[in-house]
Amino acid sequence: MTIALSNVTKIYGSQTVAVRGVNLEIQDGEFFTLLGPSGCGKTTTLRMIAGLEAVTSGTIALRGRDVTDVPARDRDVAMVFQSYALYPHMTVRDNLGLNLQVRKLPRKEIAERIEGVARMLQLDGLLERKPGQLSGGQRQRVALGRALIRRPNVFLMDEPLSNLDLKLREETRTELKKLHESLGITTIYVTHDQSEALVLSDRIGIMKDGELLQVGGPHEVYARPADVFVARFIGSPSINILSGRIRPNGSDFVVEVPGPSEGAGGLERRLNSAAGITRSSLSNGQVSVGVRPEDLIIYGDPAPGRLRAQVEFVQPMGATSFAVLHVPGGERTVHDREHLMATIGPEETFGRDAAVWLDIRGDRYSLFDPESGKAIAKD
Amino acid sequence: MIAGALTAGLVLLWLFPIYWIFLTSFKTPLLINEKTPVFWFTPTLENYRHLFREFRFAHVLQNSLIITVTTTLVVIVLALLAAYALGRMDVPGGKNIALWMLSLRFMPPIAIVLPFFIAWQRTGLIDTYPGLILIYIAFNLPFAIWLLRGFLVEVPRDLDEAATLDGLRHIAILRRIILPVIAPGVAVTAIFTFMFTWNEYLMALVLTSRNASTVPVTVSKFIQAYSILWGDVGAAATIELLPVLVVVFLLQRHIMRGITLGAVK
Secondary structure, X not given: OOEEXXXXXXXXXXXXXXXXXXXXXXXXXXXXXXXXXXXXXXXXXXXXXXXXXXXXXXXXXXOOEEOOOOXXXXXXXXXXXXXXXXXXXXXXXXXXXXXXXXXXXXXXXXXXXXXXXXXXXXXXXXXXXXXXXXXXXXXXXXXXXXXXXXXXXXXXXXXXXXXXXXXXXHHHHHHHHHHHXXXXXXXXXXXXXXXXXXXXXXXXXXXXXXXXXXXXXXXXXXXXXXXXXXXXHOOOOOOEEXXXXXXXXXXXXXXXXXXXXXXXXXXXEEEOOOOOOOHHHOOOOEEEEEEOHHHEEEEOOOOOOOEEEEEEEEEEOOOOEEEEXXXXXXXXXXXXXXXXXXXEOOOOOOOOOOEEEEEEOOOOOEEEOOOOOEEEXXX | OHHHHHHHHHHHHHHHHHHHHHHHOOOOHHHXXXXXXXXXXXXXXXXXXXXHHHOOHHHHHHHHHHHHHHHHHHHHHHHHHHHHHHHHOOOOOHHHHHHHHHHHOOXXXXXXXXXXXXXXXXXXXXXXXXXXXXXXXXXXXXXHHHHHHHHHHOOOHHHHHHHHHOOOOHHHHHHHHHHHHOHHHHHHHHHHHHHHHHHOOHHHHHHOOOXXXXXXXXXXXXXXXXXXXXXXXXXXXXXXXXXXXXXXXXXXXXXXXXXXXXXXX
16 A cells, blocks of 8 residues: 555644544545545645654554655655745746755756646746746646645645635646646645535545545445434535434334324335444434435325425526425424435426425435444444 | 835925935035035036045045955855854754844954954954954844844745655755745845944944055044044045945845745745
8 A cells, every 4th residue: 555544643832632533544546535514634644644743643654665854855745835935036947956056966857847848738838938927727737846846655635725716726637637647656636625625635624623534435425424414414415313212113223214193104115124224223213314315205295204395495406406304393303404315307397495305315315323423234 | 104204204304314415425625614504506527526635535435345345255255154053954052142142143253353453463464354344244144144044044944845755965955945045135235234244334444554454444534633634535435325326226126025035924
């Protein structure tokens, strides 16, 4: 493996824990993203890998070599900063070439590599300019080029796209992915934008309050979140969380989301093999049920096992629309949020306050312990 | 309109004495003592000749230049290093050190000039270049460090970190990244140091006599028992202005940027 973090902890001052016991292995050539809200410790983790921040405890290894105490300049990592951090007094050419110059590469090779990177990133005509004379997108490409030109072991990126406007950000995102496909340099990418993480990454690590909650491929973290926080953080609009309970049913268990009042009808699912569930783990039987908007089906007529709701309004998004739903008397049903969201076809319409009945698509739901937020395995 | 007129008036008010001393330096004693001011006359270089012959002004000018330039260079180098350490490294009590150094600037020079006189006499530093330069460095350094630190902390730390990852060490980061970026601030600091040293009177008066005497001290000698040598005063003042004008002119491109550097990100 290329990068291994074991038990890495960062404590500022005497007790501010920024990163707590992170264990992580990143493979050769992988595009790995650290995802989380601001202050979750993702940037600190990246900076510790770069050597810009000392670890409080734990070790970091690059290519099997323990670099925990190796200074940043000797780690052979290249980093793209959120602010780009281009040297304002140097031309683009010198910005790109500084590292090669410091490493005393032959003049000719430096010039060739600069030309090569400039061509790849379409900076050809800009080499004699200074950063102040470039547009935001061009600066971003210079920052990228400064890292690329080194052909480093590891490529670190700290929110490199956050200063671009939306359209440019999406274009650059695609460029980054192409670049990674063709060069295959191990990349660790930090972002708070879940869609960026899903699009770019081979694997994603989601962090919260300094802890790594889950590591997995984009589909895995979306479909099988290990934690209710992960479930909510990934996906837009975010997942619906319903209050339910689990009760034994012979040798099996049944999950049900009760309706607003007894006998008013609710959702019900039989759990075939209850891998993670034992009778003792069901202290009071309460459970949170997570359902993605696209897995919440809307019916126009009632049937047993369907939950009654009202359409508040419809949000058209182009290719699809979202129905914003309200469960009358739903304090019992809808977890700490008033509305439910369901994906509907772009041409479907509903009258205001139209009565509808909801069901879950097959077994496309997740269960969470309402106390700890941890996922409960259901298959 | 009113603002323009007011500015013009103020500038004239400030410039007139300089203009007058400049005129005086080219007048004969007779013209200088005219009751009604004379603006048009045939200029003479007699005052300048007298100045260089009677007061060894070339020697004094050389003293002033050597002492001022050396002081400025040493102060800038030391202040840059100190400002970098205070602004970028975890110096224990760094904040307090910075404030404490600034407070040194509040000390009235007259309070320490006599102890220095005695100490310099005993160590043989009296009336030497190093004697005066040492004191000027000590006097200018705190303010210079304070100023440069202010400019330096405006430079985003990301730049240092990018340079670290590019393989540069502290001194190289300071020289190749920080210094060019804060060049305007360095120019401003250099001008302040240069002007303070060039104009300093009290220390030079007490701590020098024949060898290391400076321009301001020499000018004070023109006030003699029975007369004031106005012509020499004019000539000396005109010459004394020149280096300051040259320095400010050379660095002015940077000053305007330097003065506003901290204000606009």
